[in-house]
Amino acid sequence: xxxxxxxxxxxxxxxxxxxxDVSFNVQPGSLTSIVGPNGAGKSTLLKVMLELHPxxxxxxxxxxxxxxxxxxxxxxxxxxxxxxxxxxxDALDVVxxxxxxxxxxxxxxxxxxREKAMDSLEKMGMADYAxxxxxxxxxxxxxxxxxxxxxxxxxxxxxxxxxxxxxDAATEQxxxxxxxxxxxxxxxxxxxxxxxxxxxDYFDHVLLLNRTVVAHGVTKDVFTKDNVYQTYGGTLRYMMxxxx
Amino acid sequence: xxxxxWILLTASLVGLSCGLMGVFLILRRxxxxxxxxxxxxxxxxxxxxxxTRELSGWHMMVGGIIAGLLTAVLVQWFNSRGVQQDxxxxxxxxxxxxxxxxxxxxxxxxxxxxxxxxxxxxITFVPWDLIQLSWFGAIPEATLILIIVLIIxxxxxxxxxxxxxxxxxxxxxxxxxxxxxxxMHYLFMSLVSITTVxxxxxxxxxxVVAMLITPAAAAYLWTDRLSIMLILSGTFGVISxxxxxxxxVFLDTSISGSMAFATGIVFMISFLCSPKHGVLAQHFRTxxx
Numbered sequence: 001x002x003x004x005x006x007x008x009x010x011x012x013x014x015x016x017x018x019x020x021d022v023s024f025n026v027q028p029g030s031l032t033s034i035v036g037p038n039g040a041g042k043s044t045l046l047k048v049m050l051e052l053h054p055x056x057x058x059x060x061x062x063x064x065x066x067x068x069x070x071x072x073x074x075x076x077x078x079x080x081x082x083x084x085x086x087x088x089x090d091a092l093d094v095v096x097x098x099x100x101x102x103x104x105x106x107x108x109x110x111x112x113x114r115e116k117a118m119d120s121l122e123k124m125g126m127a128d129y130a131x132x133x134x135x136x137x138x139x140x141x142x143x144x145x146x147x148x149x150x151x152x153x154x155x156x157x158x159x160x161x162x163x164x165x166x167x168d169a170a171t172e173q174x175x176x177x178x179x180x181x182x183x184x185x186x187x188x189x190x191x192x193x194x195x196x197x198x199x200x201d202y203f204d205h206v207l208l209l210n211r212t213v214v215a216h217g218v219t220k221d222v223f224t225k226d227n228v229y230q231t232y233g234g235t236l237r238y239m240m241x242x243x244x
Numbered sequence: 245x246x247x248x249x250w251i252l253l254t255a256s257l258v259g260l261s262c263g264l265m266g267v268f269l270i271l272r273r274x275x276x277x278x279x280x281x282x283x284x285x286x287x288x289x290x291x292x293x294x295x296t297r298e299l300s301g302w303h304m305m306v307g308g309i310i311a312g313l314l315t316a317v318l319v320q321w322f323n324s325r326g327v328q329q330d331x332x333x334x335x336x337x338x339x340x341x342x343x344x345x346x347x348x349x350x351x352x353x354x355x356x357x358x359x360x361x362x363x364x365x366x367i368t369f370v371p372w373d374l375i376q377l378s379w380f381g382a383i384p385e386a387t388l389i390l391i392i393v394l395i396i397x398x399x400x401x402x403x404x405x406x407x408x409x410x411x412x413x414x415x416x417x418x419x420x421x422x423x424x425x426x427x428m429h430y431l432f433m434s435l436v437s438i439t440t441v442x443x444x445x446x447x448x449x450x451x452v453v454a455m456l457i458t459p460a461a462a463a464y465l466w467t468d469r470l471s472i473m474l475i476l477s478g479t480f481g482v483i484s485x486x487x488x489x490x491x492x493v494f495l496d497t498s499i500s501g502s503m504a505f506a507t508g509i510v511f512m513i514s515f516l517c518s519p520k521h522g523v524l525a526q527h528f529r530t531x532x533x
Contacts, residue, residue, distance in 0.1 A: 052419050084413070
């Protein structure tokens with residue numbers, strides 16, 4: 001059974017249509033990169049699926065059910081730039097936020113929640129930075145904190161918006177190790193990705209998106225020159241031919 | 245209690261509730277929203293008076309909440325339809341405030357409710373307007389309302405601490421894990437409204453903005469922890485209120501003006517001296533290097 005089924009999803013942003021009849025489904029245990037040019041609607045696709053941005057039409061089902069019923073099984077890592085890193089809080093506290101939904105109304109996080117958050121930071125190699133104010137962390141460390149916050153949710157399906165953007169090589173490796181571990185455990189991960197060079201090494205599935213799905217499937221079948229050209233249009237053809 | 249003691253207590257209550265609410269206003273980047281609500285509650289207060297023909301704090305509270313929520317909803321609505329956030333705030337609150345002013349000038353016009361009072365407040369009148377509580381004795385109505393509002397604010401912050409924290413820091417994550425972001429926003433706006441209305445009598449629409457924003461902005465410079473920021477901001481609010489009163493006595497001038505001025509002094513001291521963001525600390529750091 002598909003973990004995620006998207007049917008004819010259409011959405012607009014300030015009257016411009018950014019997603020048009022997007023349909024695909026995702027199998028459990030896959031690691032999919034969502035690839036496409038700027039403005040192709042990659043981030044919007046994640047937000048619309050998670051009902052953080054309104055859709056015009058179409059439907060999305062999670063584990064054969066609705067998002068509302070499956071919320072605890074779905075995790076989301078927003079773009080690092082979407083939050084204020086000067087917020088008065090530390091790394092452990094940010095990770096703890098991933099558990100707020102589970103703590104419940106009118107309750108405060110308990111020691112077990114703190115321990116879980118700490119384990120998660122440790123997994124990302126960030127245990128030494130638990131008490132560090134978040135603005136004092138490097139970009140790569142901030143991204144690891146975001147990943148730790150997603151891990152602590154123990155979801156079955158993850159959406160990650162550019163987790164590898166602007167991070168150092170060590171962080172990139174740490175994140176990819178974690179993503180592969182998640183896949184081994186049968187979890188499903190969809191990642192908005194910008195670096196075409198690493199798609200084949202990192203991801204077993206790829207979704208080429210430019211307002212609609214250009215191609216979707218196993219990376220080695222779908223990630224062909226023709227499909228990539230079609231997704232990016234003329235500009236990329238020029239760039240790629242210039243470099244090869 | 246003596247006349248001065250009532251004024252100091254009332255002013256401290258304003259400083260404390262505004263200081264606490266201000267922390268979340270700053271972190272949610274809604275300082276301008278405080279300005280908007282502090283003005284547009286006027287239309288709620290006047291409407292409550294026109295409907296009930298009584299100058300009762302409780303009616304005004306309800307009117308103020310409705311006006312505050314109306315402001316928040318309208319700002320959001322214009323914004324979602326392509327008007328920029330700050331322009332949207334500017335348009336909504338000035339219009340609502342203007343209607344309030346016209347209503348006072350044409351419909352109400354008596355000694356108890358006038359435009360100057362609404363803008364500047366008059367804390368010196370507060371101790372005269374006493375009500376009797378059987379278990380306590382005489383207490384100024386404005387002070388009693390402020391005590392109740394402070395209790396509501398403290399309970400709400402304790403109850404929704406993590407929800408307001410996560411919706412302030414990362415609303416996208418909050419929504420994705422099922423926290424009702426919009427509901428928390430409007431609940432927060434309601435609390436800002438009641439705090440503003442409660443503080444209205446004492447400091448008026450303009451000075452309440454100083455009490456909401458400045459102590460919190462100062463507290464932000466001293467700490468990296470939200471809980472400490474709340475404690476500091478509340479403390480700065482109380483210090484400014486009491487300090488402002490004595491400045492006013494010393495200079496024989498407006499109490500609300502002096503209280504707002506005192507928040508400015510607290511902020512300047514923080515801006516210069518805070519160990520983390522302070523100008524002096526930064527100067528010495530560069531010298532050391």
